[in-house]
Amino acid sequence: MLLPPGIPTLEAYRTKNLTRPDNVFASESLVDCLIRCEVTPQLRPPKTDHFPITTVLRLAVARVPIHVFRNFRQVEWVAFRTALALRLEDLSDPAQPIRTTAEFDDRLCGLMDALQDTICETVPETKLPPFVKRWYSKELDNMRREVNRTRRKAYRLRESPHHPVHADYRRLHNQY
Template sequence: MALPAGTPTLEAARSKNLTRPDNVFCSEGLVEALVRCEVVPHLRPPKTDHFPVLSTFSLSVASAKSSKRRNFRAVDWLAFNKTLSEALVAAPLPVVILSVGDLDRALARLNRALDAAVRKDVPLTSLCPFSKRWWSKDLERLRRESKRLGREAHRLRGDPENEVHRRFKAARNRY
């Protein structure tokens, strides 16, 4: 056990007796990293009977390297198509493919053209570990519209026949 024996962790509400129903267990590997484990009664929140247990560990955590990715949502698709067209005109693909080797060469040209267009016209973005990658500008717009109509519907809640209630319900369902 990580908490020293005999340390009270609870003060009974009526009798004010100090008892120890709470224990702190650690695995063998974690006990070696344990710096301190103690009860801190002065940090007890109001209306609670258990004392907080403060545990400190000496652990090293390797920070994740920030990686950059291509942001395909922010692409100027007209410029991308122009770059791709220019690259395909510069290295035309064969009209007829007669062998596996011809197919491999044509595929390599196509991949080079796509890679060049992606490198030129698709911006890089840094990934934040807290970002919601599924979130989009369309969802943001729908959220704003739903919130605005919700405020208006709440303001007109005394008039249930008002058109804003139907529009709010439809906007909320779309969002």
């Protein structure tokens, strides 16, 4: 029990007698984290008979590491292709046939290293906040604006249901 014994937690509505029907239980590991557990009658809301119980625990909150991602949406693809072409020139001739598994593994490692080095050099890094919608993109944002613009036009022309703006709105809304 976290709440010390003998502390009243309820005031009877009619008789105003103080009793203790409420207990606060916790596991043994949580008892070690207890800073204080007390009844706070001054915080009792109106028309209630139970006193609020304030419990303060010392808990360690693990920090989530900030992940750094590569932002492929902001890549200058011309620079990326030229940097990759320069790195691929240093590799062995791709026209030569691969005869052994070891030769295949060597070429694969060289190709992967060239690709990773190019990505590290040309693709900008970004730190995403935890609340960001990672699936959302600028294209979706522009599409949402276009759908809303067409929705307003369709609403203004709601008296003429055969106007082509209604078909445009349905098409854009389904695409979005």
